Amino acid sequence: MKTSMEFSTRTQLLSVVVPCFNEEEVIGETTKRLRLFCAELQDLDVELIFVDDGSRDRTRQLLKGFALEDPRIKIIGFARNFGHQIAVTAGIDAAKGDAVVLIDADLQDPPEVIHEMVAKWREGFDVVYGTRTERLGESAFKRATARGFYRVLNRLSDIPIPLDTGDFRLMSRDVVDTLRAMPERDRFIRGMVSWVGFKQIALPYKRGERFAGESKYPLRKMLRFATDGILSFSTKPLQISVAMGMFSASLALLGIFYVLFLRLFTSIWVEGWTAIMIAVLFMGGVQLISVGILGEYVGRIYNEIKNRPLYVVQEYLGFEKSGPAMSRSPVMVNR
Ligand code: UDP
Ligand code: MG
Numbered sequence: 001m002k003t004s005m006e007f008s009t010r011t012q013l014l015s016v017v018v019p020c021f022n023e024e025e026v027i028g029e030t031t032k033r034l035r036l037f038c039a040e041l042q043d044l045d046v047e048l049i050f051v052d053d054g055s056r057d058r059t060r061q062l063l064k065g066f067a068l069e070d071p072r073i074k075i076i077g078f079a080r081n082f083g084h085q086i087a088v089t090a091g092i093d094a095a096k097g098d099a100v101v102l103i104d105a106d107l108q109d110p111p112e113v114i115h116e117m118v119a120k121w122r123e124g125f126d127v128v129y130g131t132r133t134e135r136l137g138e139s140a141f142k143r144a145t146a147r148g149f150y151r152v153l154n155r156l157s158d159i160p161i162p163l164d165t166g167d168f169r170l171m172s173r174d175v176v177d178t179l180r181a182m183p184e185r186d187r188f189i190r191g192m193v194s195w196v197g198f199k200q201i202a203l204p205y206k207r208g209e210r211f212a213g214e215s216k217y218p219l220r221k222m223l224r225f226a227t228d229g230i231l232s233f234s235t236k237p238l239q240i241s242v243a244m245g246m247f248s249a250s251l252a253l254l255g256i257f258y259v260l261f262l263r264l265f266t267s268i269w270v271e272g273w274t275a276i277m278i279a280v281l282f283m284g285g286v287q288l289i290s291v292g293i294l295g296e297y298v299g300r301i302y303n304e305i306k307n308r309p310l311y312v313v314q315e316y317l318g319f320e321k322s323g324p325a326m327s328r329s330p331v332m333v334n335r
Pocket of ligand 1 (some may be wrong): 018019020021022053081082083104107214216
């Protein structure tokens with residue numbers, strides 16, 4: 001497929017997807033840097049798709065202003081905040097490019113690195129993912145939890161997911177089309193891309209500091225994200241709860257023999273309150289944990305079968321009249 005493209009005269013298109021949530025302080029600079037990057041690109045057209053994830057500040061207003069100046073800028077405006085991974089999904093759904101790049105709005109991922117990604121793509125790679133060699137300006141806590149998370153995830157996950165890798169990456173049309181055919185709603189994009197396969201390669205880069213503003217990923221969102229990552233790519237927690245059940249059941253069996261022995265052959269069977277308490281508490285704990293884990297999976301099944309649209313788009317700006325091709329038919333609210 002690639003060779004036929006090389007011979008065609010059509011200029012290839014690169015889609016850059018930028019999720020934004022309350023980024024009024026950085027969005028101007030980001031747009032500037034991205035447009036500079038576009039100017040440096042030779043023989044490649046670019047569309048810049050900004051997904052406004054229900055910002056409550058002036059982000060969308062500013063974006064609309066930039067779109068007036070530059071026809072390459074397109075905007076998808078969500079009706080509310082749906083979260084980073086869903087915003088990225090909407091961008092991927094709408095992208096028309098032969099390759100799609102995902103990049104954060106806060107300039108932590110330097111746009112210049114995309115040149116190297118494009119070069120690798122032209123060499124024939126389908127996924128070029130940025131791996132962070134350094135993380136500047138992030139708290140020791142964030143770095144440590146992120147490091148720990150990627151390692152735990154890799155242990156548990158049924159497929160290998162590259163370490164220290166975020167969503168900053170380039171994907172070929174083949175990969176994007178496959179992603180679009182994956183309808184799950186607890187979306188952990190970096191894991192889904194690993195799952196897809198094709199030729200993938202890591203590209204080390206220095207992750208910079210946020211240009212301005214503060215992280216839109218508070219601890220609560222990070223925990224949710226980590227749980228999604230683990231539960232969407234592994235059923236090991238269920239196996240762990242079975243193992244815990246087995247373990248406590250065997251202990252309980254030993255305990256039963258012990259108690260019976262005391263009752264039948266000795267006269268000290270009145271005692272044992274301690275043992276009962278331990279057994280009750282231990283079993284209760286194990287059961288609650290197991291039910292909780294089970295509940296998480298059941299909750300996810302419930303969420304899937306409701307089959308709601310993944311996101312609600314209030315407005316598409318800069319796309320062709322017919323609207324972007326969409327696989328998940330988001331609800332459109334026109335005002
Ligand atoms: N983001 C989003 N929706 C959210 C939270 C974040 O679209 O609910 C965007 C945000 O605007 C940024 C990217 O996702 O472009 C990464 O967020 P952030 O930089 O706050 O996360 P961090 O780099 O601190 O992990
Ligand atoms: Mg950031």
